[in-house]
Amino acid sequence: MNFSPNITLTGTTLPVMESFYTLQGEGAYQGHASWFIRLGGCDVGCVWCDVKDSWDASKHPVKPISDLVAEASAHPGRLAVITGGEPLLHDCGPLTIALQEAGFRTHIETSGSSPLSGSWNWICLSPKKFKAPLPEVLGQADELKVVVYNKHDFAWAEQHAALVSTTCKLFLQPEWSRKEEMTPQIVDYILAHPQWTLSAQVHKFINVP
Numbered sequence: 001m002n003f004s005p006n007i008t009l010t011g012t013t014l015p016v017m018e019s020f021y022t023l024q025g026e027g028a029y030q031g032h033a034s035w036f037i038r039l040g041g042c043d044v045g046c047v048w049c050d051v052k053d054s055w056d057a058s059k060h061p062v063k064p065i066s067d068l069v070a071e072a073s074a075h076p077g078r079l080a081v082i083t084g085g086e087p088l089l090h091d092c093g094p095l096t097i098a099l100q101e102a103g104f105r106t107h108i109e110t111s112g113s114s115p116l117s118g119s120w121n122w123i124c125l126s127p128k129k130f131k132a133p134l135p136e137v138l139g140q141a142d143e144l145k146v147v148v149y150n151k152h153d154f155a156w157a158e159q160h161a162a163l164v165s166t167t168c169k170l171f172l173q174p175e176w177s178r179k180e181e182m183t184p185q186i187v188d189y190i191l192a193h194p195q196w197t198l199s200a201q202v203h204k205f206i207n208v209p
């Protein structure tokens with residue numbers, strides 16, 4: 001789904017925690033070669049967050065868009081995943097347009113809790129209880145990825161599945177520290193509710209970033 005907001009002069013430089021070339025380990029594009037750009041800054045505060053170093057944007061170097069596109073273009077893959085942190089704390093318009101002009105598909109991984117900006121080929125929304133997604137972002141999601149920490153999260157998942165489009169793909173993903181307990185429950189849930197699919201964080205099993 002493409003979304004092109006009004007582009008402003010903001011977003012021409014962005015705080016970047018890290019960027020790296022790897023296989024997407026989650027969701028609909030699992031296994032695809034991808035250039036990840038992890039932007040600094042997050043105001044969601046998930047207790048189980050595995051990238052808490054990303055939260056404070058001021059800790060990370062601010063880079064111009066031209067450098068980010070040049071770094072991405074040094075690798076053969078043409079799928080760019082913008083993640084965080086919470087990337088929608090920033091105006092993603094200039095970066096995503098520049099990446100698309102350089103031939104990339106642009107994917108975002110977001111909690112959907114801040115207003116949508118950017119020109120996206122794929123929006124993966126992972127709702128968080130700590131700061132709810134905005135209805136406008138839910139309605140644009142191509143992929144709903146719900147992290148399952150305990151059994152109550154199945155109802156949470158269904159609440160959000162009712163708010164996305166009928167074409168949105170639905171994924172359940174065990175929270176990594178709880179995977180031994182929750183994965184069998186997710187498997188049983190999917191067998192009974194086959195509209196859902198398992199997302200297993202394959203990159204962590206094969207030890208790639």
Ligand code: SF4
Nearest residue numbers: 042044045046049085
């Ligand atoms: S939204 Fe993502 S980066 Fe932010 S606290 Fe939650 S898991 Fe961590």
